[in-house]
Amino acid sequence: MNYAEAEKMLKKCGQEHVLAFWKKLNKTERAALLEQIAKIEPKSLAYCREALEKGAEVPDSSKGKAPKVAVLKGKKLAEAVAAGEKELKAGRVAALLVAGGQGSRLGYDGPKGCFSIGPVTGAPLFYFHARKILARTIRYGATIPFYVMTSEANNEATVKCFEENDYFGLNPKDVFFFTQGMWPGMTQDGKIILDKPGHVFMSPDGHGGLLAALKRSGALADMKKRGIKSVFFFQVDNPLVEIADPAFIGYHVMNKSEYSLKLCAKREPKEKVGMPMQFGKTFRMVEYTEMTDEQCNRKGKDGKLYFLYGSPAIHVFDRAFLDREASQPMPIHLAFKKIPVVDAKGNVSKPSEPNGYKFEKFIFDVLPKAKVASFLAFEQKEEFSPVKNAEGGDSPASCRADMQAKWRRWFAEVGVTVPESMPIEIDPAYAVDSSDLKSIGICLGAE
Numbered sequence: 001m002n003y004a005e006a007e008k009m010l011k012k013c014g015q016e017h018v019l020a021f022w023k024k025l026n027k028t029e030r031a032a033l034l035e036q037i038a039k040i041e042p043k044s045l046a047y048c049r050e051a052l053e054k055g056a057e058v059p060d061s062s063k064g065k066a067p068k069v070a071v072l073k074g075k076k077l078a079e080a081v082a083a084g085e086k087e088l089k090a091g092r093v094a095a096l097l098v099a100g101g102q103g104s105r106l107g108y109d110g111p112k113g114c115f116s117i118g119p120v121t122g123a124p125l126f127y128f129h130a131r132k133i134l135a136r137t138i139r140y141g142a143t144i145p146f147y148v149m150t151s152e153a154n155n156e157a158t159v160k161c162f163e164e165n166d167y168f169g170l171n172p173k174d175v176f177f178f179t180q181g182m183w184p185g186m187t188q189d190g191k192i193i194l195d196k197p198g199h200v201f202m203s204p205d206g207h208g209g210l211l212a213a214l215k216r217s218g219a220l221a222d223m224k225k226r227g228i229k230s231v232f233f234f235q236v237d238n239p240l241v242e243i244a245d246p247a248f249i250g251y252h253v254m255n256k257s258e259y260s261l262k263l264c265a266k267r268e269p270k271e272k273v274g275m276p277m278q279f280g281k282t283f284r285m286v287e288y289t290e291m292t293d294e295q296c297n298r299k300g301k302d303g304k305l306y307f308l309y310g311s312p313a314i315h316v317f318d319r320a321f322l323d324r325e326a327s328q329p330m331p332i333h334l335a336f337k338k339i340p341v342v343d344a345k346g347n348v349s350k351p352s353e354p355n356g357y358k359f360e361k362f363i364f365d366v367l368p369k370a371k372v373a374s375f376l377a378f379e380q381k382e383e384f385s386p387v388k389n390a391e392g393g394d395s396p397a398s399c400r401a402d403m404q405a406k407w408r409r410w411f412a413e414v415g416v417t418v419p420e421s422m423p424i425e426i427d428p429a430y431a432v433d434s435s436d437l438k439s440i441g442i443c444l445g446a447e
């Protein structure tokens with residue numbers, strides 16, 4: 001894009017102030033600004049402005065009902081596992097990781113996936129994800145291609161982390177990195193914010209940016225070419241996640257589901273998790289901020305919370321469903337933030353109060369579009385312990401404790417007691433679940 005093209009596009013969108021400092025910029029700064037402008041789609045700008053005009057609408061969730069959530073046990077569990085294993089052995093399952101977030105609460109300077117979490121080795125979050133994929137690939141004798149969504153801000157460092165670690169044992173041909181989109185920040189009156197004289201303030205377009213990015217990057221086409229049917233979606237901050245869990249894959253496939261969600265019981269009525277609710281024939285994710293006190297505390301006939309199950313963002317998608325939704329517009333969510341801004345003279349100031357909006361799309365907003373959606377319960381302590389905050393709950397310390405508690409339970413199953421004072425870590429490629437340890441248990445017993 002050259003200056004004239006940029007000016008024309010910006011004028012059409014009422015954003016010509018973006019070029020206000022053009023004359024003061026050097027050659028490199030000009031080129032960088034033009035590159036930024038080229039990536040701004042007028043259509044996306046219009047969506048963002050429309051979202052601003054509408055404001056943060058809170059949808060009415062009062063008529064929502066709790067969805068039917070399956071708890072698999074005994075024969076039903078065995079059936080689902082068998083169906084999932086069939087898919088895995090046939091190579092019809094992919095893993096899809098969203099790792100484009102900024103991790104601002106953790107305050108770690110780098111991609112969150114590079115954050116050291118291994119209680120003994122200090123291995124990064126990416127290690128645990130990749131090694132689980134490797135383990136299932138070996139167990140089922142078929143590749144599980146791994147699609148990793150990054151952002152412009154962390155793509156290079158993410159790829160470097162994989163390269164430096166030999167892809168954690170995975171075949172690089174089966175790891176596909178792609179970047180999500182970035183959107184400019186705006187003031188309340190819909191003007192793009194410059195955070196430096198020659199620089200637009202941009203932020204990742206949310207994990208919902210996944211759909212457009214999958215299409216744009218060719219990742220969806222790659223999945224199709226490989227014959228993928230089910231796509232296991234997970235977030236970078238949860239090393240407990242059971243990636244491509246056969247029971248979940250099998251349950252999804254048996255139900256002919258387009259979008260399946262794993263759900264876990266809330267730890268307290270007002271836990272900050274999204275709740276899928278049923279509205280007539282469709283489902284929608286209701287954010288905790290949208291729920292009334294009555295809804296949070298409502299009890300069912302069994303005396304348990306009526307809205308018991310929340311979503312930790314562990315999903316399985318039908319690949320064809322992702323394909324269908326990838327070109328559809330999605331709702332836009334607003335976040336009012338403190339954004340550095342230049343004044344008319346080109347001086348940068350850092351506000352002490354929120355002054356501008358970031359825009360995001362959320363992946364679960366496609367839930368109402370699913371012709372069939374399924375919900376499967378799991379136990380939180382087994383599969384969910386995210387690293388969100390630097391300290392306290394959902395922190396590296398709580399996550400490491402939960403990882404070790406899980407491994408201790410595995411050892412206990414094979415008759416080995418690991419004292420709490422002894423740090424432990426298991427390479428997922430060595431044992432991806434307790435059944436792998438059971439064979440080792442026999443060896444230990446024989447010694």
Ligand code: UTP
Nearest residue numbers: 098099100101102103104105204206207235236
């Ligand atoms: P979070 O909502 O926890 O956001 O992301 P975050 O950016 O990681 O952390 P904070 O809120 O700044 O502290 C949940 C998952 O969605 C991914 C994250 O990488 C994480 O796996 N995500 C989030 C994206 O891939 N892109 C985004 O734009 C936002």
